[in-house]
Amino acid sequence: MTHPEQIVPHGHVLRYTLRERLIHWLAAGSYIYLMLTGLAFWSPWCFWLAIVLGGGQISRMLHPWMGLVFTGSVIYMYMMWSKQMRFEQVDHEWWKSLQHYIRNEDDKMPPAGRYNAGQKMLFWSFFLGGLLLLLSGMVLWFTESIPWNLRWLRYTAVIVHPIAALITIGNFMIHIYMGVFAERGAFGSVIRGDVSMAFAKRYHPGWYKEIVGESEARK
Amino acid sequence: MSQATLRIQKISGHAGSIPGEDTQREPLVCKLVDTTTCIGCKACEVACVEWNDMPFSPTVFDNTYQTMPETRWNYWNLILFNEHEREDGTLQWLMRKHQCMHCAEPGCLEACPADGAIVQYANGIVDFQQANCIGCGYCITGCPFNIPKLNSVTKRVYKCSLCADRVSEGLEPACIKSCPTGCLHFGTKDDMKDLADRRAKQLREQYGFAQAGVYDPPGIGGTGVIYVLHDATKPELYGGLPSNPNIPLSVKLWKHPLKWLGNLALVGGLVGLFVHFLRYGPKAREDVDINPAGEKQ
Numbered sequence: 435m436t437h438p439e440q441i442v443p444h445g446h447v448l449r450y451t452l453r454e455r456l457i458h459w460l461a462a463g464s465y466i467y468l469m470l471t472g473l474a475f476w477s478p479w480c481f482w483l484a485i486v487l488g489g490g491q492i493s494r495m496l497h498p499w500m501g502l503v504f505t506g507s508v509i510y511m512y513m514m515w516s517k518q519m520r521f522e523q524v525d526h527e528w529w530k531s532l533q534h535y536i537r538n539e540d541d542k543m544p545p546a547g548r549y550n551a552g553q554k555m556l557f558w559s560f561f562l563g564g565l566l567l568l569l570s571g572m573v574l575w576f577t578e579s580i581p582w583n584l585r586w587l588r589y590t591a592v593i594v595h596p597i598a599a600l601i602t603i604g605n606f607m608i609h610i611y612m613g614v615f616a617e618r619g620a621f622g623s624v625i626r627g628d629v630s631m632a633f634a635k636r637y638h639p640g641w642y643k644e645i646v647g648e649s650e651a652r653k
Numbered sequence: 654m655s656q657a658t659l660r661i662q663k664i665s666g667h668a669g670s671i672p673g674e675d676t677q678r679e680p681l682v683c684k685l686v687d688t689t690t691c692i693g694c695k696a697c698e699v700a701c702v703e704w705n706d707m708p709f710s711p712t713v714f715d716n717t718y719q720t721m722p723e724t725r726w727n728y729w730n731l732i733l734f735n736e737h738e739r740e741d742g743t744l745q746w747l748m749r750k751h752q753c754m755h756c757a758e759p760g761c762l763e764a765c766p767a768d769g770a771i772v773q774y775a776n777g778i779v780d781f782q783q784a785n786c787i788g789c790g791y792c793i794t795g796c797p798f799n800i801p802k803l804n805s806v807t808k809r810v811y812k813c814s815l816c817a818d819r820v821s822e823g824l825e826p827a828c829i830k831s832c833p834t835g836c837l838h839f840g841t842k843d844d845m846k847d848l849a850d851r852r853a854k855q856l857r858e859q860y861g862f863a864q865a866g867v868y869d870p871p872g873i874g875g876t877g878v879i880y881v882l883h884d885a886t887k888p889e890l891y892g893g894l895p896s897n898p899n900i901p902l903s904v905k906l907w908k909h910p911l912k913w914l915g916n917l918a919l920v921g922g923l924v925g926l927f928v929h930f931l932r933y934g935p936k937a938r939e940d941v942d943i944n945p946a947g948e949k950q
Contacts, residue, residue, distance in 0.1 A: 577794060578790050589903040607919075
C-alpha cells in the first residue's frame with residue numbers, strides 16, 4: 435500500500451502532521467520546564483535555575499502542574515504512536531548495528547521504518563520514565579498528607595523520582611543531539627512537518643518504501 | 654550564650670562556603686527532659702504556643718490525655734501519653750515531651766533543596782528560615798522523628814526553634830521556663846549529659862529502675878534534646894521514640910552516591926555528545942549530501 439498523499443511539493447514528504455507537531459512541542463515545553471526546575475531541586479549548584487524561573491516557591495508550585503501537562507501529552511503520544519513504536523524484527527537488527535549508526539555509516543544500517551529502534555527506545559523510556567515520575571511525583575506533591583506509618587512511600591518516592599528523571603534526561607540529551615545537530619533535516623521536520631525524499635530514503639528506508647511503493651523505492 | 658551562638662555552621666541546599674563553619678567552637682546547647690519527673694501538666698505546651706505567638710487551633714480528642722495526635726505547624730511541643738502495662742500487670746503512665754530533637758546531623762537539612770531554608774547554628778540549634786522555604790516537604794521525608802509540619806496556606810514548613818531568639822539573648826527556652834516540676838533542664842550539652850547520667854544512675858541504684866538510661870541516639874550524631882527514660886531499652890513505649898533513629902537510607906542514597914553518579918552521567922553525557930560531534934560530525938550535510946530535489950549526490 436502506498437501513501438502518495440503524504441508527498442508534498444518540491445520533492446518533500448510529510449513526516450509529522452500538525453497534530454503530532456503540536457503535541458511534540460507541548461511535551462517538549464513542559465518537559466524542559468520540568469527538567470530545569472527539577473535540576474534546581476536536584477543540586478544546590480543548579481538552584482539558580484529556580485531563581486531565574488521566578489523563585490523557588492513558584493518553581494515548587496508549578497512543577498507538579500507542569501508534570502500533569504507533560505503526562506497528558508505523553509498519554510496523547512501513546513495513543514497516536516504506541517502501535518508504530520512496537521519493536522519488530524528489523525529493530526533488533528538495527529540495534530545490533532548500532533555501532534555503524536554511531537559512526538555515521540548509515541548505508542550499513544538495516545532499513546528502519548517510520549521510527550528506528552533508537553527512536554522507539556526514546557519513546558518507551560519517556561513513557562515508562564514518565565509513569566515512574568508521575569507516581570513518585572504524586573507522593574512528593576502531597577508529602578505532608580502521607581501518614582507516618584506509610585512513610586516508606588516517601589522514602590521510595592525521593593529515590594525513584596531522581597533516578598527516573600536522570601534516565602529521561604539522558605535520553606533527552608541524545609534526542610536533542612540527534613534532532614538538532616546530527617541528523618540534518620530532522621529539526622525542520624518537527625517544525626514544518628516535512629522532510630526531503632532523500633532524508634526519508636536515507637534514514638527511514640522502510641517508511642520511504644511504504645510511501646512511494648515497492649517499485650519506486652527500488653529505483 | 655551570646656549572638657555568636659547564632660553563627661551559622663550548616664546550611665541546606667547551599668553551594669559554596671558556609672560563613673560559620675569551623676570559625677570558632679561554641680558550646681552546644683541542650684535540653685534535658687527527665688520523663689521520670691514529668692507530670693504531664695502541659696505547661697510547656699502552653700508556654701511554647703504563647704512565646705512563639707501561634708494561633709491556637711481546635712484539638713482532637715482520642716480518649717487520652719494527649720492534646721492532639723501529633724505536632725502541627727503551629728503546635729511544636731506536645732506531651733505524648735502512653736498507659737503502659739508492665740509484665741507484672743501494674744500500670745505505668747509514660748509521658749514524653751515531644752518536639753524537634755535538634756540533631757547534630759539533621760535529616761531535614763540533609764534533604765532540603767532550598768538554599769538557606771534550614772540552618773544549624775554554632776550552638777547546635779537547627780532552625781527553619783521560612784523566608785527561604787519553598788514548601789517541597791523534603792524535610793518531612795528526611796526527619797526520623799516526624800517533626801516538620803507544612804502550613805497548607807503559607808506553603809512553608811515550621812517546627813520548634815529551641816527558642817533560638819531567647820537563647821541568643823541568654824534566656825532559657827520558653828518550655829523550660831514554665832516547667833513546674835523541674836523535669837526540664839537547659840544548658841550546655843556536656844552539662845546536660847552529666848546531669849542525665851547522674852539521674853539515670855540514681856534511678857538505677859535507688860529507685861529500682863534497672864534499665865534506666867539516657868536517650869542521645871548516635872545514628873544522627875546525638876541530639877540537642879536528650880531524655881532520661883525509666884527503661885532506655887524500650888524507647889518506643891514513649892510515644893514511638895525510635896530506638897535507633899537514622900536519616901532514611903533512601904535520602905542518604907539520593908543525596909550522596911546517586912547525586913555524584915548522576916552529575917557524572919550528566920556532564921559525561923554532554924562531553925560525550927560534544928566529542929562525538931567533533932569526531933563524526935553530522936550524519937549528512939544537507940547542502941552537500943542531500944539536496945532539496947531529493948537526490949543523494
